[in-house]
Each structure stands twice: as structure tokens, then as C-alpha cells.
Amino acid sequence: MEINPQDWCSKEPIHIPGGVQTHGMLIAIDKAGVVQYMSENLSAASGIAAQDILGNTVCQLSAFFGKKEDSNFVLDLIDLATQDDIVKPVNPYPIRINNTAYNLIITPSESLFILDIEPEDSNLFEDPQNLVGASLSQMLADRDLDTILGNTVVQIRKVIGYDRVMIYKFHRDGHGEVVAEDYAMELESWLGLHYPASDIPAQARELYKVNLVRLIADVSTAPAQLLSNTERPLDLTHSSLRAVSPMHIRYLKNMQVASSFSVSIVVDGLLWGLIACHNYSPRFINYRQRETAKLIGQVLSSCVGMRDQEAIQKERIKLQGIIMEVTRSLQHNDRIPALVDDCGQKILQGFRASGFVLFFEGAIYSVGDVPAADQIEQIANQFAVVDDHSYIRSNKSMDDFTNTELNSERFAGVLSCRLTHGIKDCLILFRPEQASTVKWAGDPNKLVSIDEDGQPFISPRNSFDQWVQECSGQAEDWTDVEIEVFVKIRDELNFAIGRKIEELRLLNDKLRDAYAELDSFTYTVSHDLKTPLTAIRAYAELIQRKSTEPMVFDMAEKIRLSAVRLNQMVQTVLEYSKVGQKFVNKQRVDMSLLIAEIKDHLLMGKINDNLNLQVLSTPELEGDPILLFQVFLNVIENAVKYSHKQQVPTVVIEGDSTGQETVYRITDNGVGISEQQRDTIFDLFSRVGDVSEFEGTGVGLATVRKIMIRHGAEITVESKLGSGSTFVLRFPKEIVA
Template sequence: MLHVDLTNCDNEPIRIPGRVQSHGFLIAVDQDLKICFCSENTDTFLGEAPGALLGKPVDVLNSIGDQEEDMAGIIRRAAQLRKRDNTIPTGAHRVMIKGQALNLVINPAEDYLLAEFEPEDSSLDADLQQMVGRSLSEILADKQLDKLLTNTAEQVRRITRYDRVMVYKFHTDGHGEVVAEAKNDTLESWLGLHYPASDIPRQARDLYKHNLVRLIADVNTEPAAIVTNLNGQTGASLDLTSSMLRAVSPIHIQYLKNMEVASSFSVSIRDQGELWGLIACHSYSPRFINFNQRESAKLVGQVLSSAISFRQQEEDQQKATRSRTVVEQLTRNLLRNTPVEEALIKYDVTFADAIESTGAALLFENQLYTIGKTPENDFIERLITWLEDKMESSIYATSNLSADFPDAAEHKGMASGLLACRLSRELDEYMLWFRPEVITHVTWAGNPEKNIEVDSRGMQIISPRNSFEAWSQDVKYTSAPWSKHDTDTALLLKDEINYSISRKATELRILNEKLREAYAELDSFSYTISHDLKNPLTAIKSYSQLIVRRFELPEQVKTMVERIEGNVVKMQDMIDEVLNYSKIGQAKLRVKAINMQKLLDELRRDMIIASDNPNLRLEIKETPEVHGDETMVLQVFSNLVGNAVKYSGKSDIP
């Protein structure tokens, strides 16, 4: 029993269905131009069963077709062109087989060439190419996108005469919406209806990017199986990605039958290489459009794609200009040598203005800064901790934060959407932008959660839309989506910030180098000065010692000479300390306990002797012991007391 529901649509092998639509037939040849695959309905068109073709050279086709036809030559030239420059001739070759006009189209399929034949007769009698030419100018007359899409639907319906023509837009999550429609008056409108992503699953959307037109001529016909003479292989192994006759998924056939649609035709709409949407045409009776007419209709899709891309680029350019102006102002702030956080949040223009949001947060150097409407800091800190494990790249963006981080549900009014940009993985620094909840009322074409039903035999059958009655729901906990432009702006601002940090780090290294040079110059200067000062001191000390040894001196004079020698020693120590002071940070101070009473008594005696003021009186009270470098402490008090003695001598106070 085959269990089919929408959950396995993404795994269905629609590229290798092993069948083709039965309104045409297929032959596949290998590099040696031997027929390796063919559809089982060849006898309907050629009068020859597959067994008469498989394993034969492609020349066998010429003996089957009308005498003047060279089908083998068309295929051979395509194979030669593919070998030479890996291209395949586009367009259809009109051939006659058994009196019937067919279009032969060549397409690649890995190691094979697909030769596909389908009727030239069409359900359309008019010259579609001329009609398309006249309609394009009308389609492009509207500058507003919604009017452009509506006009496109109307013009395509006029050209193809399908019962319903829709412009179907894919949203970022893959689900579709009918954004424009033209229909018969008797049909119910589907404008504005949404369809879940499983209706057109991922691999089908990928094929729409490769094949820009897709025809399903009649959903009620049985497809023709592909057979092969290759051992160990089946027709299902032939890749039909490029095939115009590729059979339709049984799931999609049932889907169309549920809608009572007998035939469909679609034209892809692309925006910058990605699938933007489809021009989807439905007919409630079988309908066939031949190859050349489909190619003419494809032109409508290509022109519409260009128009949408142009308008989207125009809108993106306007947003980019606004964001670039903000980023340029922030960059100027960063170049002012102000701290990074101030450059981003303290001026009239802040980093929150770079991206449309209602609030923003910056985590920098372990400090959290917020702007605008944001959740409390505790929540933001927990969010950042979660982001550290969640983010695999520099950017994380979601319009439904609570789906990934449930704690965000209680902050839906401020943080339903989040754009996070990591400045540094090593330091866990981030910029965050928040967007509030925007409740969206969505009308689905039936309940999107109802996937399968069980028939009277107990078989599970696909039933995505047995009833297409509108089914509405309010989508909550979601914000306006973030665009590629938003993420690009965040990354640009990140680069500017990191450049500023790098530049400041470079400036700091340059400053450190200059400081090292200054230290070296100070060392040289200090050594020179100390050396020059020590020479006369050494002479004073030497002469003092000679005087004491050679002359008989009164005790009072001897005491003075000894004081001279003592002060010379102190002066030499002070010079050494000056030299050591110049090396502060390079050498340690000699810290010890200092008897301040003794130090100050000696200082007082020196001051009294050196002073010319007979009224000088220095009083020293009880002083505590201190800890420090003795010479430097002496220098401090020498300067302090010396200044007091110097300036008190000018005072008139007795």
C-alpha cells in the first residue's frame, strides 16, 4: 500500500519519473549515437515498438520517418556541437512522421541526448508570437508592481485563453500566494489565497528555475513508461531534468484533480537567478500548446522577471542609500578616536538607525547598551548566551524568534524578530536589532494542516485541497521579515567597527613603540646627567678628606668638613635615585622601614648650617616610622623643608 502525503513530497524523485507525458514520445541516445532509452508509446507515433529501436544506431529513425526527413542528422549535429563547445541547439525542428507534423527538440541528459517529439498542432490557432509582442508593451505600461502583475495575468489569459491565470509568488519559507489573477466570470476568485510550501515542494521549485515553461496537457491520460536495453538499469534511471515531456508527479496529478483542473501551463518568474514565482494557467478541459507557442509565452515571463528585478533593485537601492548614509556617519564617529560604544550610541545617529528596527542592543567589552524599545537586560543576556551556541556564522536572522528561543514569546511586542551580528567570537561581542510582532491574517486555500485522507478501501490518498474553501488563521509571534539588504548592512557595519578597533590597536602599538624610544632616551639622558654631576661631587669629597688628613683643624671645623662629606654622599645617593626614578616601571624600589626622627634630625642640622637666617628654628615633633625608599623619602622632605626655609626667610614675622 502506497502511503502518500505531503510530508514526503520533498523526497519524491520527480527528476527521474521513468515516464513521459503521452502526447509525445522520447528517444535517448548515448555518445556513440545508439538508442539506449525510448518511451513505450513509439509505436503510436512511429509504428515501431521500443524493441525495434533499442540498441540500434540513430540512423534507424530515417528509415521510419517520411523519406525527405533526416532526423538522425539533426541528432548527430546536436551531438557534435555538444562535444565541441558543450552547447545544444535551441529551438524545434519540424519533421513529418507518418503524415503528422511533429516538433523535434534536443535536450541534454547527463551522458545522453534526449530527442523529444510532440505534435505541432495546438489548441491555439492564433499567431502567439505576434500577440505576445503586442501585449508586452501593455504589460510594461504600469510602474506599480501590483498593477504590473494584474496586467500580466490579463494579457497572458488573453494570449493563451486558459480559464484561470494567476501570478503566484513564493514567500521566503516556500509557501505561495496568489498576488494577481485573471479568470472566467463563472469561477470563484483565488486572489489573496495562500498555499503551503508542500503544494510545490522544494525540488519542484528547483526544476522551475531550470525549465522556465512547464505544460501538463491532460491530467487524465496515462503517462508512457521509458524502457531501456541497458543491463541493470531501468527507465527510471534517466534524468529528465531538461525534458519538456517529463511526466508529472502522481502527487501533483492528484492535487490538480482535486481542484478539477484538467490542464495546466506555467511560466517561471525569476529575480536575480532565484525563483520569485510563477505565471500559473489552469484549464478545466485538456489543452495543448506547442513548443514554439510555449517559447513565445516564456518571453512574457522573462520580461516580467526583468521588470520585477528592476523594481526590486530600485527599492533596494533606496534602502541601501539610507543605510549607507547612516553607516558613513557612524564610520566618521569611529574615526574620531572616541570609544567604540560612544561612537555607536552617543551621537544623534546610532547603530540602531542603520537597520529598520524598534530597538537595538550592543554588547561590547562585557557592557550591555540598549537603544529604543528592547526587552530587559536579563533577557538579552540570556539570549546572547543562547546565540553563542546557535550561531554558526556572523549573522543570525529570524522573524519568528520564539520558534527557536521560546523565552522570546513573552517579549513578542518587542522581540518577535531578531537580527544578530557577532563582532567577535573570541570576546562574545554582538549587535542586536529587534522588531515587534506583526499579526498577519492569512487566508489559506483549505486547511494547510490536512494532508491525507483514507478512502473506502482503507487506502491513504493525498488530499491537500479536496475542499478549497477559504480557511483563515492569524499568524502570531512573527515580525516583518529581514531582507538580504538588512544582513548586508549589519556585516558592513561590523567590518567598519572591527577596522576601527584594529586601527586603534595599531595606534596603541605605535604609541608603545614611541614610549619605548622615550624610555631609552631618558635612560641615556639620566646617565649622562648623573655622570656629569658626580664628577664635581667626587672632587669635593676628595678635597674634604685631604683637608682632614693634612691639616690640624679645630673640632668645629672638622665637624663642618664631615658634614660636607656626608652631604656629598647624600647628593650622590640622590643622583642615583634620579637615575632610578627615570627607570620607574623597569626596576623595583628599595622599600624598607625608615626612622623618620633620625632622618629629619639630620635634615634639620643641614638646613640650619646652610641657612643664612640666624632666627631659623625648626621644630620636629614625635614622628612615626614609615616604609619606603629612604633616599626618595629624604628627597621629598628636603624639597619640602628646603622650600619652607627658603620662603620663610623673606617673611617679616620674627
């Protein structure tokens, strides 16, 4: 059976240990003052049997607390500490038991009140309150954080007199490191040693955030069990007497520690670290002395927070310039990917990265050392797995990107930020491996043992000899500021994309209006031109009938033919303008029937009797049957027209349908199209070859392209002068009107 020590330790319910440390006693009462729980050592101290205490009011213990027998002072203290249903006791409350000074500490716990009873007498020879002012001055005498931490351990040790005082800093993965220490001369240094996260599991770290000081006075004493008339365990989260986990007791004993004391360092609501104190003989510190140490811890927490904020602000200012460069690039370039060329090197320098990638619209734009294209796309695909995150952060890619075989030396660190929810477009930074040596206080892997019932259990380390681990495949971690700035770069990019989309939308609206106006103008002008053209033609024919002079007759004939040609051009322009106004009536079209009709039409009027018109597969299309007929008639008719001078004119029509689109290819063996003409072949009035050899107006293919656009389709041409042409018509399966 494989056991993860960190997971195993984190499941231990250390907030309900069922007992208290024996240097004190505990009572838990409800709001009416009825005793619901008590520590077993209370009976021996008070001389009252447990069954006579449980279920009765706490008033019966007034004499034991050195008060009058009929005193209700405990409930009076609670009532005095209650304001708007919020209980804020002013602890401690002095009491005397058998002429010995004790402190009563009241804390609320769910619907109960816990009464911790501790001795006032302490193992400290001097009240630390007399030293705290000078100690704080010494602590904060320098601005450098490492120096402040070093000063703190020296001053804390002076105040509480423990054999060893350390500052233990938590890393992002939960493991800790000794970053400052002061210790008795006969002891060895632990500075720089690392401790696994399972030494202080997650639920213990949460308790350290609630109780800022924690005392274990004597690890060798067994806890006093809690007694109650109910089987429900008592939550001792807020109790200063809470018993210690047996595993932690064994852990301290393995280090030969007899007493421990800790002060939490909490910065912005997070447990930054601990002031951890060890003594090699039992040691008790009373409540007021612990509060003095807590004050020092709170001052240190504020100092650490300020120094961290200064470092963060300095880093933020350094990286802010990159955001400005990105913004400037996006404002001055029409192409979004241009920012990689403009700002790539500065991004690499600012983020201490080795590679930068913009994955945008399926294309990869990069600078520096980056993985292969398929690996980059796999990283982009990770956002489909972590849909609730806008970025992915990793300093050990081989663990976090198991499906992507990244080179762990070159790409150990990855920071990826998604551009928009639901798509793969993203920004990615890479960092190389930063090989390091970590010195652990003993083998960080706790031993799995088997108990007498054959069940596995975790036993703490027996050896704390330095254990060296060579770490590879791991990069320097990304800081919160780097992530914050990287997300801001993403936001600038999204803003620029949104701005360009809006610009395109406005431009499209203007173009749509302009095209509509142009269509209307073209239709009106073309329609109005037909009347004078008809008159010109009629007058030319009249001149021919009236005149007997051959020269006049010929001139009139030229006028008549020009009017006929111009009338044909006007008619085609009218048809072209109507395409933009016509509603696309989408339906399934049987292309075999449509092309057969076109074939019959062309064979009836063929110029070359050797015309070979081949129709192969004809998959059906979805679109307007009238407009599709116009498309295929124009393209096939052109293929026949421009190949009719060949000995055997050949035109092949073939369609192919896939899951995404249907493609028709219409190939001829005609005159072909030059490279220059291919660029303008679909423009209005554009014609191919010698215009004197082939009839036409140059409007047909322009009309075809317009119809294709209305269908969300595309037409292209593949051709070489003198070698025929192939027109490729691509129709998507979902038609866009």
C-alpha cells in the same frame, strides 16, 4: 511517527518519474544514435515492437518520422547543433507522422539526447506570436510593479486563453502568495491567498529554474511508461513531456483543475515566482506557443528585476547616510562605544528597529528597548554555534533562539553581526512583533495517511476553502539591503578598531623607546652624580677636621648630611632605572622561604619591640626571585615603617591562589593614606605622611610598580587616613615578561 510534510515532499524524485505525458512520445539515444530508452506509446504509434527499437539505431524510425528510410537526419541535426562539444539545438524541428504535423524537440541529458515528439496542433485559436507585441506594450505601460503584475496576468490570459492566470510570488521561507490574477467570471478570486512551501517543494522549484515553462495538458490521463534495457532511471529534467508527480496530479484534481501551465519568473538566478495558469478542461499548447509565453515571462523577469533593483537602490541610498554618520563618529571619538550615543537613534530609525546593542570587550552599550544583559550575552554566544556565519538573521526569535527566553512581543526580530572571528563582540538590532493575519488556501498542513502496507504517506489537501491564521511572535523580515548595510557598519567599526590598535602600537613603540632612553639617561646622570657628591662629602668632612669654629663645623655637617641623603636618592634612582633594563628570569618561587627571609631581616632591625608580623598562607609564584624579593621587601618594609608608632604595630601577609591568578594582601595598622595621596602613591619621589617623621626617598613603590608591570602583574592600595593600609598584589598564572 511524526512527519514533516515539507521534508517528505522534497524527497520525491520528480526528475525521474519513469514516464511521460501521453500527448507526446519520447526517445533517448546515445551519441552513436542507439536507442536506450523509449516511451511505451511509441510502439503503438510506429507499429514497431519495443524490442526492435531498443538497442538499435534511431535511423530505423526515419520513415516513421516522414523521412527517407535510409535518412540519418536525427544525428545530422545533433551534429549541426554541436559547437565545441556544446549542443544548442534550434528547436523545434518539424516532422510528419501519419500525415500529421509534429514537433521534434532535442535536448541533451548527461551522455544521452532526449527526443520529445509533440503534436503541432494546439487548442489555441490564434497564434500568440501575433499578440505578443501588443501584450508586452500593455504589460509595461506603468512603472508600478503591482500594476505591471496586474497587466501581465490580463495579457497572458488573452494570449493562452486559460480560465485562471495568477502570479505566484515566493517568500523567503518558501511559501507562496497570489499577488495578481485574472480569471473567468464564474470563478472566485484567489488574490492574497497563501500556499505552504510543501505545495511546491524545493526540488520542484529547482526544476522551474531549469525549465522556464511547464505544461500539464491533461491531469486525467495516465503516463506512458518508459522502456529500456537498463534499470537505471532516465533523468527527464530537460524533457517537456516529463510525467507529473502523482501527488501533484491529486493536488490539481482536488482543485478540479484539468490542465495547468506555468512560466517561471527568475530574477538574478533565483526563482522569484511563477505565472501559474489553470484550466478546468484539458488544454494543449504547442512548443512555439509555449516559447512565446516564455518570452513574456523573461520580459517580466527583467522588469521585476529592474523594479526590485530600483527599490533596493532607493533603500540603500536611505541607509547610506547611517554609514557616513557611523564613520564620522568613529573618526572624531577616541572611544569606540561613543557611536551608540552619537548614531543610536539614527540606526533605530533607518533600520526600523526598536533596540540597538554594541557588545564590546565584555560590556554592553545600548539604545532603545533591549533585553536583559544575560540574554544579550546569550545571543552573542550564538556565534560559537554558527561559526561559518558573520551574521544571524531572524524574524521569529522564539524559534531561532530557543536557549534565550526573549520576549516574543518586544524582541521578535533579531539581526546580529559579529565584529571579529573568534570573539563574542557584536552588533545587535531588535524589532518588535508585527501581528498579522495570513489567509491560506485551505489548511496548510497536509494530511498524513497510512497505506495498505501500514506505511505513512502524504496526501494533498482536499479542501481549498480559505483558512485564516493569526500570526504572532513574528517581526517584519530584515531585507537584504539592511543586512548589507549592517555588515558595512560592522566593517567600519572593525576598521576603526584596527586603526586605534595601530595607533596604540605606534604609541607603545614610541613610549618603549622613550622609556629606554629615559632609563639610560637616568642611569647615566645618577652614575655621574655620585662622583661630585663623594667629593662634596669629603670636602665637608675635611672642613670639619680643619676648622675650630663651631659655626663652620655645623655648616659643614649640614653639607655632609645633605650629600649623604642626595647620594641615597641617587642610589635608589639607579636601582629604579636598572629594573627596566634587567631581564626577567622567570621560575617557580617558594614564597614561604622568600617571606621568611624578609621577616628575619625586619625583625633584626625593628624599631618597636611590640611588632606583630603575621605570615599566613604563602602560595608560590612564577617570576624573577630577585625582583620579587625587592617587591615584597619594599611593601612589607613600608608597612612596618608606617605602623611602628602604634602601640602594637601589626602587619599581616596573606596569599590566595585561584585558577586565574594569585593574590597577596599585605595589611598594616599604620597611619593610612589620604584619598589624594592614593592617586600618586606609586609615582616616583611620592611619599606618604609627614616626611620629617618617616625616612625614605619616594622611589620604593615606584620601583615596585615597575617590577609588577614587568611581570604582567598589578598592585593597588586600599586605605583610609588613620586606619592603616592594605596593598593588593595580583599575579596572573601566565606571566607576561
